[in-house]
Amino acid sequence: MNPPGIVNAVLLDPTNLRDAPGLWTIRFDGDRIGSVEKQNGRAAMPCPSGMLDARRGLVVPSLVDAHVHLDLAYSLTQVPPNDSGTLLEAIELWQEAKSHMLAPDVCERALRAVRDEIAGGTGYIRSHVDVGSMADYRLCEGVLAARQQAKDLCFIELVAFPQDGLMRDPGAVDHLRRAMRDGVNLVGGIPHIESTQRDGLRHLEMVFDLAAEFDADIDVHIDETDDPHSVYAEYLASMTMERGWQNRVTASHVCALGSYPDAHASRVIDLIAAAQIAVVTNPGVNLHLQGRFDRYPKRRGLTRVSELLARGVPVAAGQDCIADPFYPLGNGKMLDQAFLLVHADHMNTSGAIRQAFDMVSGMAGRVIGLARHAIVDDAPANLAVFDAEDVIELVRVRPTPHWTVYRGRVVAGTAAN
Template structure:
């Protein structure tokens, strides 16, 4: 006996009329016309069932802090950093926890069941580490959270970063982070990469660095990160986040750099909402878009994920933690409007970040964890176009969130019609 069956589902790879049988929190069967029964069955009615969305780059410690202590009047990255510095002395572990927990509820409602969050370790009290390790443990039945030790003020620039990093790792932080372009000099940025990758190798940990979040084409710390990844044998365990300077580099240098990234097995994490918002601020016209070279990286075989980065905080006043909104922005900024390119944008918020984060049991296959999302859409392309409703969100075989179908009653004369904006969605009463 199965615990749950989802009938007549369309899968992201295009397979249709699939039944998904779930037992003991795992996918036990995946085939058409499954001859089995379960206490609960959900009719997908031909709509898309996908593994959950994955946010590979977020800042849970600052989320939902918009307006504290004041609003970012210029909207710039540097004013956002300054604002966070003003807020730090007034932070409490309780306030960080409550905001982050609220965001996790939004995430679950949007079908995002895995998050990698950077956590600032340049507050010497490590309140955010305390709050988010507690939250990670409490939310584990519902959402997977990885924490990155992030020296927001610079690993070498902040006097206690090394000590704080050691404390954070001892408290259970999962990943070593960095921000080399925020160090005082290029040399110190490169040195921070060397030190941090060595620490990660010694502890057997993954690495995820804010790297070259700049319009400066000479910000090339990803090159050092690739070299140190190879040096320490960290292939497949390292991510470079943002990489926005690549958008400003000349093609010759990029043609050298991208193969180095591929050789090192580094994953790239772009943040379309924030990259398009914060980059190019010093430009008049023409104005740079700022997002990294997603097409070229993918063509070279580099896994590319999209992150949300910020939700209503000093750097970004918008957002509801909808990864389909992120995919849509990535599609537009990257000019990825070909059929396969749009599908790649869907993968950038599902399977690609799952690979970069090393999530175990992720996917749609027998034996995978039964973490699934039923969307009000026929396929990944329609899901992005509509920011499709998450009709059912399933965690380890249990439905943990439901949303009513979205439809609007339009009355023209005496003929009322329901529309739901899907390609085939028009129903007459």
């Protein structure tokens, strides 16, 4: 369905995410937004034939999932149960399972996750893809095929992710290079999976070497542990500055930062800010997987979200996992991650709730490098139409959007007006 536009929309003022006054008409020009005009008066206008009627609901730029694993999605039933619920058991179970997974199955599961995401209003996805040697490139083939099949539904960028390390799994680097040649966008990493800190640092150096080889940005899983002695984030920041990779690096998870003493954490946050690194937290999965060595009280496991934000570091909230051995839940609804974040980091003021929404919306767009992620003239016509009067209600109720629009086409929701 290619509607010419949307009437009776409530829009957000991008400076504060409060409702902009009045009702608005958005017209599409192909895959772009042709115009955004304020309607006369406060009453809703009759909806012209073919247009979508937002009925005074909120119209927002497409939501962003800045961190998910499409190759893992919906693999839960193919893997023995993770009885401990820990990250380490999940990695072991996944190693066994991925050694016999085939690309068509991966593609099918990834597409199911993509459909979930767009049904929840997402239009931009950054997915990590396991290029470890045990996966023998079949996972990457499957996700690349899914991206091709979903190219008219949403934007997907991929990160070549050596899940089992680069020192522990030396075969991964060939697959990683092949992935980059085949159109995967970013170089990934996971230094804390290596056996020693020395190997972890060599791993990080290799990640930067590979990024330079392909002139690619970087998104690494980093310090995804409660261990306060896991200090790769500061090395990531220092290497980013040494290599001149500022504004090109994302640090995903950064959980250990939440367990550092305050003085140490403050120094690391300063380094992250100086290196212009963006951070992605994964509220549902971090709450689920971290704190597993604690009895009571149990740590929440997230990074220091509010302190990073206060220091000016852009932070996004990702889904991370959907029904896989790492996390049995997950549904691709990014509003759920904003909701969880409000609870996990005490983001309870109305301003902080808007900020949590920003972390799956505008700020998340900046984290993944979107240039024009707004409802303005000539921006991509990628948006979602919700039955909610403001952001607070959106995060509170987390409705399914009436429509998700990608490049001017309705890709999810009720096709009828």
